[in-house]
Amino acid sequence: MRVVICGGGVIGACIAWFLRRRGIDVIVVxxxxxxxxxxxxxxxxxxxxxxxxxxxxxxxxxxxxxxAELASEIAGDWGYRPMSAYSGFVAPDGDARRNLLPTLAWLAKGVVIAQRIGTRETTAIVHPRKFTSAVMDAVLAQGGQLHHGRVTAIVRDADGVTARGVEVDGNVVEADAVVIAMGPWSLLAAQWMSLPAVYGQRSPSIVYDTGTDVPADALFLEYEDDGSAVSIEVFPRADGSTHITALSDIAPLPLDPASVTPDQDAIARLQAMSERLSPLFSSANIIARQACFRPVTQDGLPLIGKVPESNGLYVATGHNVWGILNAPATGEALAQLIADGAAQIDLSPFDPARLSPLDPSLLHGR
Structure with missing residues (x-):
């Protein structure tokens, strides 16, 4: 059996890994x-x-x-480590709460920790790029293939229902099953099959070089910005970098993922907010100013399962903020569904058929 997976992100990589563990041939496009x-x-x-x-x-x-299992099963260091998580707030200027001492010594005055919301048994972190790359490298080491190119169509049998591969830049890649795992760009596949809409929510972030000065504590803080409450998230990683994000918005999705750039006003606001959290978040320590589009569905749940009105077609996208977390279980479940016809985890809440399909005419011009 051969499976073509469209999309080389964390979802596609994990699907490929669990298929290869079963001895199934995989090609990731x-x-x-x-x-x-x-x-x-x-x-x-x-x-x-x-x-x-x-x-x-x-x-x-x-x-x-x-x-936790993959950290000891797949070669490579992607910074998996348990961590604690805390919630709190940043008291604005003039607020009496600014006189409270921060619970964590590395934070600036005015940053107040309210409670612990995660322990080393319940929360952890990975470096997402390193994790995805390590999983894909493991797939390739076990005989999987990575094909660079743009999927332009689904190839079907004469019945018009059964998938027999994909067209990539004019060439046919044959397969017994096809998986669409292209994040928010999965919406482009709606012109080839019956799929619900997938939207892209843009999230800016800044990555700082903080070395060993920031402990393994994730922070979820409420911040008052221009009279409105903003949630800001701080994620220290094992490699000495700290990822800070806030101010997500809806923006037009570029056709090419390589064209994604952050909104400069949002980055400037995020940088100003970060500098109020700790002196460690200075402009001199910035490694990257960036943005990404998270795939979101109409009801907030991912699409995982068989594509309606088709045979041999599957989809896995729409994971929103939990894409990195839920990638391994998604990969395992979809591999079971493809190979065995059913998954051990109940996938019915994520059935693509639960939502109305996107009208392909809405994609005109993309």
Whole structure:
């Protein structure tokens, strides 16, 4: 059996890994480079039970466990480490709470930690680009293939229903099954098949070189900016970098993932906010100013499963903020679905058929 996976991000890489573990031939088709979009620019934060009470709970718990297993199973160092997580706020100028001492010594005056919301047993982190690349390298080491090019069509049998491969830059790559895992760019596949809409939410971020000065504590802080409350997230990584993000917005999705750039006003605001958190977040320590588009669906749940009205076609996208966390369990479940016809985790909440398909005419001009 041969499976073509469209998309070289963290979801595509994990699907390829779990298929190869079953001895199934895989070809990953990637337009730009592995982890080129959100998989390379996300925070990498993992939480075991933060999806409790939602349809994502079982997927998240399984995936959290798989992250720990993969850290000892796949060669490479992607900075997997358990960490604590705290919530708090940044008191504005003139607020009496600024006189409170910060709970964490490396933070600036006015940053108040309210409570611990994650422990080393329930929260962790990875470096997303390094994780995605290591998984893809493991796929290649086990005989998988990585094909660079742009998917332009799905190749079908004469019945018009059964997938037999993909067209890549005018050439046919044959397969017994095809998986669409192109993040927000999966919406382009709606012109070839019946798929619900997938939107792109832009998230700017700044990465700082902080060395060993910032401990393994993720922060989720409320910040008052121009009279409105903003949530800012701080993720220290094992490699000495700290990823800070806030101010997500909706923006037009570029056709080419390599064309994604951050809004300069948003980056300037984020930098000013970061500098108020700690003297460690100075402009001299900035490694990257960047942005990525997270794939989001109409109901906030991912699309994982068979594509409606087709045979041999599957989709895995729309994971929103939990893409890095839920990638391993998504890969495992989809590999089971393709190879065995069913997954151990209940995928019914993520069935693409639950949502109305996107009208392909809306993609005119893309």
């Amino acid at each position: 990637e337009r730009t480079e592995v982890a080129a979009a959100a998989s390379g620019k996300a925070g990498g934060f993992l939480a075991r039970d933060w999806c409790a009470g939602t349809p994502l709970d079982a997927l998240a718990r399984r995936s959290f466990a798989l992250h």
